[in-house]
Amino acid sequence: MSSPEQAIHVILDQSICIGAGNCVRMAPGAFVFDKDRQIADVGDLSAAEFERVSLAERSCPTGAIYIE
């Protein structure tokens, strides 16, 4: 049986990510920060509760995160 967390699909549009880091602070592990490029990426979604991933989506200042 799959949980809602496993069913979600998250897209992070790196072309509009400004590296503010909100997502990484809200849901560490689910989002990871690339220090070299100064942008974030989707990590292991199972590392954070869905509510934290959802909060990260809402906290992104550029709307770069989409939960499907």
Ligand code: SF4
């Ligand atoms: S919150 Fe948005 S702008 Fe900030 S690092 Fe994450 S994806 Fe990039």
